[in-house]
Amino acid sequence: MRIVPPATRFILLNTRHNENVGAAARAIKTMGFTELSLVSPHDPKVLTRNKTIQRASGATDILKNAKLYATLEEALMVTNDGSTINNGEIVCGTGMPVDMYQERTTHNKKYVEPRIFFENLMNNTTNEDDEICGRQHQGMRIAFVFGNEKNGMCKSDVDQCQHMLGIPTNPRFGSLNVAAAVQLIAYDWQMALGCDYDQGNNDNTRHNELKM
Numbered sequence: 001m002r003i004v005p006p007a008t009r010f011i012l013l014n015t016r017h018n019e020n021v022g023a024a025a026r027a028i029k030t031m032g033f034t035e036l037s038l039v040s041p042h043d044p045k046v047l048t049r050n051k052t053i054q055r056a057s058g059a060t061d062i063l064k065n066a067k068l069y070a071t072l073e074e075a076l077m078v079t080n081d082g083s084t085i086n087n088g089e090i091v092c093g094t095g096m097p098v099d100m101y102q103e104r105t106t107h108n109k110k111y112v113e114p115r116i117f118f119e120n121l122m123n124n125t126t127n128e129d130d131e132i133c134g135r136q137h138q139g140m141r142i143a144f145v146f147g148n149e150k151n152g153m154c155k156s157d158v159d160q161c162q163h164m165l166g167i168p169t170n171p172r173f174g175s176l177n178v179a180a181a182v183q184l185i186a187y188d189w190q191m192a193l194g195c196d197y198d199q200g201n202n203d204n205t206r207h208n209e210l211k212m
Contacts, residue, residue, distance in 0.1 A: 010146070010182055010186070011038075011075055012037070013146065013153060013157060014042065015041045015148055016148055020149065020177065022055025022057075022063070023056070024179040025056045025060075025063050026055065028062055028182065031186035036062050037075050039068075072160055088141060090140075092117070093164045094153070095152060095165070095166050112165055113166065117165060121192070144182075146182060167184055
């Protein structure tokens, strides 16, 4: 059964390297999602640069449909299809990878491991019946926000997020490329959805249809 997935957006803040935007677009499409937003990128023409397109590796439709915003506040007010967000969108920021076995907070918000957060979220909205699953997902909106490569998310941006997600990494070396972080969050979210979603990417074979 193919059903409409929750509206999912990936928002990159002040991205400094064009290649990371291309790689993020590839990651988003690989996991079956379509919506990319950029907030005040270092290069205003990043979406049409050759390096960006090359790193997208075929995900040029994601770049073509991506939206540019001046601030995160503006991005959270308008969806990629142009409609105005009302109450109800779940906004998840992402922080510097930390040792998730220790309680860590950022700007008075506690980091939560993505899989744990998604499991808790979906336990409140799904069950084993695909039909019910699809009906309960209908109308859900979620946005994942990623800081820039050098400084991550600033306090004012964190304050606009309801939740902060942290990917477990080596506590002695938590450096994670922003596009890699997008890939990991997108994968975990796709797995959490648990239904056979059709994102409209007919040229993209879904992971559960692959023959290994």
